[in-house]
Structures are given as C-alpha cells and as structure tokens.
Amino acid sequence: MTRHFLNLGDAGAASVRAMLTDAQTRKLARAGWSKGRVDADAPLAGHVLAMIFEKNSTRTRVSFDMAMRQLGGSAIVMEAGGMQLGRGETIADTARVLSRMVDAIMIRTDDHAKIEELSAYADVPVINGLTDQSHPCQIMADLLTLAERGVLKPGMEMAWLGDGNNVLHSLIEAAGLLGFNIRVGGPDGYDPDAGFVERARAAGAQIRFTRDPAEAANGAQVIVTDCWVSMGQEGGAAKVAAMSPYQVNEALMAHAAPNAVFLHCLPAHRGEEVTDAVIDGPNSAVWDEAENRIHAQKSVLRWALGQL
Numbered sequence: 612m613t614r615h616f617l618n619l620g621d622a623g624a625a626s627v628r629a630m631l632t633d634a635q636t637r638k639l640a641r642a643g644w645s646k647g648r649v650d651a652d653a654p655l656a657g658h659v660l661a662m663i664f665e666k667n668s669t670r671t672r673v674s675f676d677m678a679m680r681q682l683g684g685s686a687i688v689m690e691a692g693g694m695q696l697g698r699g700e701t702i703a704d705t706a707r708v709l710s711r712m713v714d715a716i717m718i719r720t721d722d723h724a725k726i727e728e729l730s731a732y733a734d735v736p737v738i739n740g741l742t743d744q745s746h747p748c749q750i751m752a753d754l755l756t757l758a759e760r761g762v763l764k765p766g767m768e769m770a771w772l773g774d775g776n777n778v779l780h781s782l783i784e785a786a787g788l789l790g791f792n793i794r795v796g797g798p799d800g801y802d803p804d805a806g807f808v809e810r811a812r813a814a815g816a817q818i819r820f821t822r823d824p825a826e827a828a829n830g831a832q833v834i835v836t837d838c839w840v841s842m843g844q845e846g847g848a849a850k851v852a853a854m855s856p857y858q859v860n861e862a863l864m865a866h867a868a869p870n871a872v873f874l875h876c877l878p879a880h881r882g883e884e885v886t887d888a889v890i891d892g893p894n895s896a897v898w899d900e901a902e903n904r905i906h907a908q909k910s911v912l913r914w915a916l917g918q919l
C-alpha cells in the first residue's frame with residue numbers, strides 16, 4: 612500500500628521512532644560535510660520529489676530540496692498558481708498525472724481536505740508540508756532536536772504558549788504517540804481542535820489547558836510557541852491583543868525548568884510571540900530545529916518510499 616504522511620499517526624509510533632533513529636544516524640554520519648554532498652549510500656538515487664506550494668515557505672522548500680539531494684535524488688518545485696491546478700485542473704487529475712511522472716509528492720496547502728483528496732488519487736506517497744490542520748514534518752524536526760538533547764522521553768513536560776494552531780495539533784499527536792505531556796497556555800477561544808486532544812488523551816498523554824501563562828510554563832522542560840496569526844488567517848488587532856499575555860520572554864522562561872529548551876518552527880515574529888532575548892538566548896534550539904528539517908525529512912522520505 613502507498614505510504615502517505617499526512618499526519619504523524621499515518622506512520623504510527625514505531626515508525627516515528629525508527630525515522631528519528633535513522634535521522635540521528637544519518638546526520639552524524641555526514642557531520643562536517645558540505646551540505647550538498649550525497650550520503651554514502653545514496654538511498655534515493657534515481658528518485659524525484661515534486662513539491663507543490665499554495666503558501667509561502669523558506670524552510671520547507673529548501674529542506675525538502677536539500678533532503679532529496681543528500682539522498683541522491685532530486686526535486687521539482689512548483690507554485691500552485693503556476694500550475695494548471697491554479698486554473699481549475701482537479702486535484703484528482705493532478706494526482707494521477709504526477710503519479711506517472713515522479714516518485715513522491717510534497718504539498719503545502721490550506722484546507723486539509725485537499726491533501727486527503729490528493730493522496731486518495733495518488734499512486735505515489737503524498738507528504739504534508741503544512742496544511743491549516745497540521746504540520747507533521749515540522750514536528751519530526753522538533754522531536755529530533757529534543758532527542759539530540761536527551762530530553763525526548765516518556766513523561767517529558769512540554770508547554771505550548773499562544774495559538775491552538777496546525778503546529779500544536781501535530782505536537783499533540785506526537786505526545787499521544789510518544790507518551791509525553793503538554794500544558795497549553797493560551798486565551799479563551801483559541802484552543803486546538805478537540806479531536807487531536809481526545810485522541811492524544813486516549814493514548815495516555817496528559818494534555819492540559821490553562822489561561823495562566825506562568826502556570827503553563829511552570830517547570831516545563833520544553834517551551835514552544837509559534838506565530839499568533841498563521842498564513843491565510845485573518846489576524847486582526849483583537850487576536851494579537853488576546854495573545855499578548857502569552858509572549859515567551861525572559862520572565863516567562865524563568866518559570867520553566869532550568870535549561871529548558873525553547874523551540875519555534877519559524878518564521879518568528881520577534882517582539883510578538885517571542886522576544887529577541889529568548890530566541891537568541893542560551894535556551895533556544897531554533898537553529899538546530901530549522902536544520903533538522905532536512906535530517907528529519909530525509910527519514911520521512913525514506914519511510915514513505917518503503918526504506919524504513
């Protein structure tokens with residue numbers, strides 16, 4: 612059966628762990644190499660990934676391209692607006708055609724139903740490069756960053772500050788799969804989707820909510836935030852005002868555990884959800900986190916193509 616990676620649950624806990632192990636091993640094996648050098652075993656030689664972007668991207672675009680190059684394959688990058696998709700060709704027909712031409716498809720889109728439809732008609736793996744619902748590739752990089760620091764363990768205490776968005780949905784899914792806990796500190800009316808929360812709780816993760824940012828951060832080993840207004844959302848002054856008590860600043864970090872790891876998927880809106888002092892400070896792991904998009908996605912690609 613074709614392996615799609617629309618959400619972390621498509622792979623399951625054992626495969627997520629296998630991908631993280633593979634990513635760590637492969638990253639270490641190429642330490643000090645130039646970034647474009649192909650891994651010794653070139654496991655995706657002869658393979659091509661098509662990438663479709665319906666939204667802006669820096670990290671996802673470059674990291675998937677570099678991932679394919681390092682694995683010995685290559686990538687084609689397309690803006691949806693420049694494709695016939697942008698003129699009304701159906702998602703199903705796009706899936707059928709691309710399945711005859713490339714070995715895997717990565718798409719960044721808005722409505723999650725679009726990626727579900729694409730995967731339903733594609734004979735090759737479809738990978739979620741962000742939808743309004745979730746961002747599983749980002750969370751694979753986050754998990755890799757925490758694993759490298761020895762923090763990723765069952766029972767790990769994570770705090771999320773701010774908007775209940777796509778990135779938080781995938782983090783909650785990861786908590787259910789790997790058995791860690793999340794305290795969500797955010798304003799009333801911006802909680803994450805209840806379905807993700809219920810599934811993670813059913814799997815044994817503790818997902819708690821508080822309107823008090825200090826309570827959310829209290830003793831946490833990992834502090835995570837993201838922009839207050841995601842791509843395609845109507846922001847407005849009201850949302851920013853509601854979010855402002857949840858800014859991750861030095862005072863907030865003082866409530867976390869000593870040496871707590873700060874994560875942010877980026878792009879950051881410095882001075883809004885996070886201050887310079889935190890993102891540039893000693894607890895910040897955001898540049899490793901960004902680099903790890905490459906290493907984590909290499910393993911996602913290998914899993915999707917049946918190599919893990």
Ligand code: CP
Binds near residue numbers: 670671672
């Ligand atoms: N974190 C992330 O997905 O970044 P881009 O929007 O730049 O791809």
Ligand code: NVA
Binds near residue numbers: 838
């Ligand atoms: N929540 C953000 C993540 C960007 C990588 C967005 O969807 O815009």
